Every structure is written in C-alpha cells, then in structure tokens.
Amino acid sequence: MLKIRSLVAAIALASSVSVVHALDALPTKAPAPADNPTTTEKVELGRMLFHDPRLSSTGTVSCASCHNTMAGGEDNRAGSMGVNGQVGGRSAPTVWNSAFNDVQFWDGRAKSLEEQAAGPVTNPIEMGMKSWDDVVARLKAIDGYKHAFHKAFGKNSISKDNATKAIAAYERTLITPNSPYDKYAKGDKSALTEQQVRGMTKAVELGCTSCHSGAAFNGAGTFQKFPVNSNGFFEAKYSFNDDKGLAEVTKKKEDEHLWKVPTLRNIALTAPYFHNGSVKSLDKAVKLMAKLQLGQDLSDEDTADIVAFLDALTGEFPKQKMPTLPATSGTTFNK
C-alpha cells in the first residue's frame, strides 16, 4: 500500500505538532513476519550468508560488500560496485535498521526483507549469479551450510526461500539504538546540544519529519515524489530525473519519480546522498531537500543546525561476531 502525503498536508501537520510529541526512541527489537520468526540458528546462518562472497558469480561480492556491516551499512559510494567492476545506478541503502522499513529498495518494490534479499544475488551487475538454482547448488556442495540450514530449518532444507529467510532474520538484528536523539527521547535532556535541539525544532517546523516520520525517521511505507518542486538547474546538475523510481518497475505514469522515504538514522555515516548518490555532503543534501521538497531556501545557519540534529541520529553499533564461513575441502566454489 502506497501512502503519499502531499506537501500541503505535510506542512500543515508540521506546524500543528509539538516537537516533544514526535519523539520516538528506536525499538531495540524488530518485528518478524509470522512465517519467519527470528531464531538464533537462522540469525547465525544469515550472518554467514550475508558475508559470503560465494553468493556472487565471481566469488568477490557478498551482501556486505555494498551493505558494509562494519560501517554505516553501505559503501559510501554513489553507485555500488558489483561483479567484474560493474557499477550500479543507485546508491546502496543502509542495511542498519532496514527491518523498520515497510518496503525495501529505493523504489520500495520489495514488500519484505525476505523478498529484497533475493534480488541482488541474480542481478547481473550486482552479484551476477545466473539463477538461484546455481546458488542453491553451490550451497549444497558446502558441508557446513548443510549443517547450518539443518539447524535453522530442518533436514535437507537448502533453498532460495530458506536462504533469504535466514538473511532477513540476520538483518532484523542490525539495529542501532541509543543515539543521542534516543537518549533525549527517553528523557536525558543533556543528550542533545542546544544546536541539535534547534535543528530538531527546525526540521519539524520545516516539514522534514512529515515524511521522515516515526522512530526510524522513514515514514515506514511512505512513498514521496522527488523532486516535488521541479528545478531544472538542480535536476540537471545532479541528474535527479534520469531514474524514474517506482515507475521503472510499474511502468505507470503516476509512479514516476516516486521513491520510498529513506531512513534518517545514521544519515551522517551514509554519504553520498540521494538515490543516485550524486550529492557528496550532508549539508548540501539538506539544502537541496528543503529547496526541492519544501520550497524553502535554508540559511547556512539553519542548515548547520539541522545537520547537527541529524548527527544526533547516529546510533550505537552493536559489537558483532565475525562469522566463520564454511569451506569446501580441497576444491573451489566454482568447480
């Protein structure tokens, strides 16, 4: 279901809402779908699969290559680099807190983490596998995966469906709570600086949080047109209109330039910005969003305040175990 809020409604909402009312701390657990309850065994299997480059044709690209779990959950590149040095057209979204998105991918075309996980593996410029059957055949040749799937899903259970379920279960553990903002939301008023509080107030007053709403600042399930206010100069400079967003999938006129509202959590760590990563710095991104979405020319001071607030959305990254990937004995992964 697409929820599209108009700019008018957004501004009306912003001006009527008090700042305090909007404060939601990030949950420390993510809900799981009924057919894929999170279990330790699935999470451990998913942790391996997520970091295993043998899920790519060349054996060089894992999910984590573009969604770096040691960093901000992406690769700090405009377009990600898949197999054989190929570069994609969209900037990798962060995997951190992706469990709180109702839809996945920039264009929101996947309804779940499970559905999303299936995509990049067989995308020719991402992980480049010819088919999931080929992936399953590779996994079946690795004893350690037989055991890990058995523990997670039962005997002889290596399949696309279970692999993507395990990856999704792992992703649901990738949550970054306890940002300065979360501490503030829970009552520690010293957790934000005065500038950050000013920035938060301005972000709400301007209307930023009308779309970027909720604890994950992603208006979960919300789609929005971008740019709302056409501006030939910026559209040309940053090639914003080359990619038609959701319409690339649906081929519908009304879906042109419609995008999932991305999370603002850890936004300071995930430069460059926008769907095509064309804007390198957060202050420029904030100014452009104010101009193109809200019709506002932000002063440098207001921009700095909002950037300071966005910095307060950087959470605590949980200490993670490095998985040990199961091996084939005496042979390569692509015999």
Next chain:
Amino acid sequence: MLKIRSLVAAIALASSVSVVHALDALPTKAPAPADNPTTTEKVELGRMLFHDPRLSSTGTVSCASCHNTMAGGEDNRAGSMGVNGQVGGRSAPTVWNSAFNDVQFWDGRAKSLEEQAAGPVTNPIEMGMKSWDDVVARLKAIDGYKHAFHKAFGKNSISKDNATKAIAAYERTLITPNSPYDKYAKGDKSALTEQQVRGMTKAVELGCTSCHSGAAFNGAGTFQKFPVNSNGFFEAKYSFNDDKGLAEVTKKKEDEHLWKVPTLRNIALTAPYFHNGSVKSLDKAVKLMAKLQLGQDLSDEDTADIVAFLDALTGEFPKQKMPTLPATSGTTFNK
C-alpha cells in the same frame, strides 16, 4: 637470505628422518620484530585497517577482500579481483599463519609482514591507491583513525609506517592452532585417522616435508624451483612457466621460477592451487607436486592418503570480533 635445498638433499633428508621426529605443533603466538612489538592497541587498529575498503581507490577492496579472514584467509580464486574488476596474475596466499613465513608474497620479495602490507595498497590492479600519501590523507580525515593511531603509536602518528605496523601486528594474531595434526603431535594419537597417519608417513617418505618443513609446513624462508622436473605437457596445460617467480623482481637468471615454499596449513581450504591458481583440486595438486618436484607418479590411493593427511592440517579458526570502522561525518571518503 635464500635457502635452497636440492631435490637430492631433500630426499636424503626424508629417508633418514623418522616421522615422529618431524612433529611440531603450531605455536599459538607469533614472534614480533623488535621495532614492532605486538600490543592490543595496534592489533585493534590493524583489524580496522585490514578490513577497511577505503584503503582502495574505489572504496571497494580491503586487504580482507582477497585475504578473507572469515574463510581460509584468501579468496578461493585463481587470480584475485582488485579495483574495477581487474584480475591479478597470482593466487592470493592465505593470511592465516603468515606470521610464520620468513618471507612474504609468492616470490618472497618482502622480508616482513610490515613490508608486505605496504604493497597491495598502491598496486594499480589490487587496491589502486596512487600513493601512500593519499592513503594517509584519507586516514587523517577520519577522526576515529586519529584516536586509534594515537592509542597505538602516540599523538599525530598516522603514517604509512605505522599503518603497516598495525596491519602486521593484527596479522600476527591470525593463527589457527589445534588441527588434528597438532593434537596428534601433542600426544593424542586418536586425533588422526589411520589413513591420515599413512598419508603423513608417505608425505615424509616422498620428500614433501623436506621443503614443507617445520610447524607451519612452509620451510620458513626456504625458496624452491618450480617445476624442478621440466614437463612440457603440464607446464603448457597449467601455464606454470609464464611467471618467472623471484626473477620477475631480481631480473637474475638464477632466480627464474624460484618461489617461496608456501604453508600447507589449511591447504584444504585454499583451492585453487599453485602460484597462478591453475589447479582446482587438492588431489590434482598433490599428484602434480609429486611428479614435477619429486619425479614420482603417485597412485590414486597414495594421493588420497596424502590429501587425508593434508585435511588434518586444517586448524581451529579463532572467534573474531568484527571491527567497527570509524566514519567520516556527512561526507564521503573521496571528497
């Protein structure tokens, strides 16, 4: 110093040595050079640097991309894939237990882990940085690295020298003790199967362990000609002679096709085999080594026994913490 043992000496040694005498368990700690004693702070910094793709021009290739610390310490590829999909001519050696090599790289051209660590970063087809000055400039722009270098080396200490020292200190912790062979060497005679014991005896009798000697089965510091016994068919089939080994560096006739003796530790995990990764399976590699180095035609049974023994050299991989890579706030790594 190059120690070259002739085939004759090797066989003489093998036939005079009892199997029991040759058993050395892998040490659990690696010695460090006087000017780079291992400290926790250096190891933690090195762990970050080793896994940080921002040490490559594209931000896509870290040391761990080709020397995968979640797996057998390499990438299970013939030639590794560096920046922009470029493929190198040699197969990545394992980083596990590399602390026990007296020399590094296939051609042994680096005398220490510190010296080795400096190489790939500026190799145009590996990590592709234009210079270490560029690497240092990138690191200096990242606050978290300022702190981590400070803790490891003192104030304002970001430099090529200290970065490679930290990486080497981390690598010295990458040790896989307690293989079945190690347990056997320490007295647990049930740790090896009968077939593995047969394979061990055959490996010694044949002369394998004359070069692949010592606890790491790498004759630390030993160089050897490969192939010793010229065989046009196999040399052509596997392109063994295209790469002149040490002579590619020294340009000396006597160094042609001279290679560092690689470790046999975890060899079952590091297919494909040989300097160019041209041989996909361990059984084929064993047969070829017997033929080309020792002039022996191994039976399938003897080959299977030796492969079973080599399987017993797979050690325990220590549980590792995943590093959290320090971030630049609101900007990309390549502004």
